[in-house]
Structure formats: structure tokens, C-alpha cells
Amino acid sequence: xxxxxxxxxxxxxxxxxxxxxxxxxxxxxxxxxxxxxxxxxxxxxxxxxxxxxxxxxxxxxxxxxxxxxxxxxxxxxxxxxxxxxxxxxxxxxxxxxxxxxxxxxxxxxxxxxxxxxxxxxxxxxxxxxxxxxxxxxxxxxxxxxxxxxxxxxxx
Numbered sequence: 664x665x666x667x668x669x670x671x672x673x674x675x676x677x678x679x680x681x682x683x684x685x686x687x688x689x690x691x692x693x694x695x696x697x698x699x700x701x702x703x704x705x706x707x708x709x710x711x712x713x714x715x716x717x718x719x720x721x722x723x724x725x726x727x728x729x730x731x732x733x734x735x736x737x738x739x740x741x742x743x744x745x746x747x748x749x750x751x752x753x754x755x756x757x758x759x760x761x762x763x764x765x766x767x768x769x770x771x772x773x774x775x776x777x778x779x780x781x782x783x784x785x786x787x788x789x790x791x792x793x794x795x796x797x798x799x800x801x802x803x804x805x806x807x808x809x810x811x812x813x814x815x816x817x818x
Contacts, residue, residue, distance in 0.1 A: 678724035711810035722806035737767040746781030
């Protein structure tokens with residue numbers, strides 16, 4: 664008789680960089696204003712990173728919070744899936760950087776780079792891997808830094 668494994672997401676965390684940029688801040692750099700942005704998007708502020716902060720740095724802070732709050736240890740995980748459209752480097756991706764910097768054991772650590780659909784693909788992959796019985800606890804990491812890529816001019 665085949666074993667059936669249930670997939671459950673048990674812990675969630677987030678980390679936002681401290682740099683807040685308001686619509687009024689943007690209006691000093693480009694031809695826009697708070698009312699125009701808010702009316703069209705509902706956005707009043709966003710977070711920007713300061714150099715030398717990287718995508719993996721944000722991920723690491725969120726994972727540290729998970730480990731702290733859950734009382735889990737890196738050795739409790741047997742796979743890492745990280746999703747980003749803005750890795751620190753083209754190669755390696757952020758998954759092995761997170762793995763190394765936080766002292767995870769030598770387990771598979773892969774990046775999935777499919778932009779907005781990364782959450783769907785990553786959770787589907789983790790679900791299938793757990794249901795197969797091959798893995799029990801997978802760390803999913805989603806992190807992006809886009810503020811470094813923006814043209815903050817009217818152009």
C-alpha cells in the first residue's frame with residue numbers, strides 16, 4: 664500500500680529593507696505626484712535597498728526569522744527552493760548563498776527564475792517532492808530587489 668504524504672505550509676516570514684520611498688520622494692526625481700500614483704495604483708510607498716544589500720541578504724533575514732520563531736534548525740530541512748528574478752549574481756543563484764551563509768547542510772539548493780509565477784511553480788514543485796516521499800521539509804524562499812534596476816527619471 665502506497666504511503667500518502669500531506670503537504671502543509673507551517674511557517675511564514677518576511678523581511679523588508681528599511682529604506683522607504685514615498686510618492687512625494689519620487690515627485691522630486693520625476694514628473695509625477697502622490698495623487699497621480701495613488702489614484703492609479705493605490706501605492707503610497709515602496710521599499711528600496713541601500714548598497715551593498717543584495718537579494719540574498721533580504722532572503723537571509725526572512726529565513727533567520729523563520730528559524731528563530733519556529734525553533735527549527737537548518738538541519739531540519741532537506742531541500743531549499745529559492746525564487747527570484749533578481750539574483751545577486753547570474754551564477755550561483757540565491758539558494759546556495761542562503762544555504763552557505765546560514766549553515767544549512769549539504770542538501771539540494773536550487774533557484775527557480777520564472778518571475779511572477781515563481782510562487783506557483785515553487786509551491787507545486789515542493790508539494791510534488793513531499794508527496795513523492797523523497798523529502799519531508801523544504802524551505803521555500805522568495806526574494807527580489809528591483810529598486811536597483813529602476814530608472815528614477817521621467818523617461
